[in-house]
Amino acid sequence: MSNFTRRKFLKAGIAAAVAGTSMSYGSFAIGGAKKKVVVVGGGIGGATAAKYIRMMDPSVDVTVIEANKDYYTCFMSNEVLSGERTLDSIKFGYTGLAKHGVNVVHDMVTGIDADKRVVKTAGGDSFSYDRCIVAPGIDFKWDAIEGYDAKIAENTPHAWKAGSQTATLRKQLEGMKDGGSFVMVPPTNPFRCPPGPYERVAQIAHYFQQHKPKSSIIILDPKKKFSKFGLFKAGWQRHFGYDPENPTGDGMIKWINSEAGGTVSSYDAGSKTVTAKAGKFKGDVVNIIPPQKAGKIAFSAGLTNDKGWCPINGKTFESTIHKNIHVVGDSSISSPMPKSGYAANSQAKVCAAAVVAMLQGDGAPTPSYVNTCYSIIAPGDGISVAKVYAYDESAGKIIKVKGSGGLTPSEFDPELRAREQQYAYSWFNNITSDVFK
């Protein structure tokens, strides 16, 4: 019997292949100064790109500039609202990135000079780059709902960027009386985390059911349908009381869509009253998630189009407006990929591989992308959607791989739904490690 097993044999073969690769990179080391990459924003997209560039080519000097010392993941923050997990459990720092040799600078980027290839910060520093990766996430269109702005949001939280906003909303839900009403206003498309508002409804319904069973949830939605539509509606009905035939009926959850007058025009913070086409709705707790656009720096750096998002080349994520600047994550126009954490993580790796190749003067490698998104409706009831994406060279865009992906089957299988919940937690542990550790 041979001791030279396949595993070992493969290892030897791949080691040889890798050696070949690093030799071809050798010329670069002789070539002089270290290549510099500056990453603007340390969220899911930015942090992933920084880590993976260092993993792919440790000779590249990578700096992440991020205003906050801690990052709170938006994903799983709905479980903080229901009390199923703590705010601390979705908090991540930057020591992991430092271990990969990434320079982490806590400062606010104020401008990017695309011609001089320099990033400037509020702290007065300048960072020059060979390539820059911008990942600012989302910002809100504060003029979309009259009476709702950044200041009002301190007391009527959107909780669509996790952290203090999540804590505020949780506190208000805890303080609400049994029999109170929670009014939620989801945004128009496109927005961060398409299933998020509807998972939030489920998580808050789960909390009410346990602690405030007489309470109700009113959703004032500017849309006719939403992500995981059938699965959420069936889940709400199964667990909490919702009638798909009569969505504004007596169940705990009432969904008023655009056809039923769910579109909201204004908010009066004093009386906590939301005005929609269907009428005025007073909430004991109100959660308004405004329509969205790319993060602020994307605008000041001139990376956005007239719709407020950043057009990119889907193979490299390089901006189609400014050379040498790449944009990944929610602020990029990467459709058909959704604005999700998994998508940002996947895009960042494709971008990292492209950046490493382009710094060497090589062409970007053939991409492959995935999105996977879990939602937890109630304990023991997890659902998911997934899709594999490829890059169509001739059309010059990201495409869905035919036959791949799709939703959790609509038929309720308790064993598989329980597994999906456990896989959702595994996904959370693994994606956060993949980004921050």
Added chain:
Amino acid sequence: MKQSSILKTALLTCGLVFTTASFAGSGPSGAMLGNTCAGCHGTNGVSNGPATPSIAGLDYDYFVEAMNEFKEDKRNTTIMARIAKGYSEAEIEAMSKFFADKEYVKANQTADAAAAKRGAKLHKKYCKNCHGDTGISEDQDDDSGMLAGQWKPYMTYTMADYKSGKREYGKKMGKKIKKLQKDVGDKGFADLLEYYASQK
């Protein structure tokens, strides 16, 4: 059989040299494909659990077969059947090579010591011929999954699927499982899983 496997591996390894050089027009490299799995299976396939299995260091043929079973809906899966349908045979092979090269890291999880001790004896009696002395075979022809240090919830799901007939037994496994069930009963399986979980 063994010789042809080695030849196949050698050819595939050569293929990797070219994909690493990223020739225009070629498909995505194993690394490019493998990186998309990390969101659920961990960086380089080392899972942080509690339920998604580690796939780092998986036997090449086992990985390819598993992906094909997912594609053909032959396993009782949640999301993997949907994801696997997105990949060609060549892509699955490239992915498999990528993960076969990665170092397997045993999961950091708790286990019942007394049950694990009993499980160790059961492993030697019923499982070691295909899964190696301690639950990871080094013999390429075994094409078996890695049990030692794999995440317990995943192992529990897998065993439940085998026993309920939702997953087909490979090779000699059916016979051994039935014998273990007859000799020791359900408790035997629980002890085995504690043994694999106890291995650090």
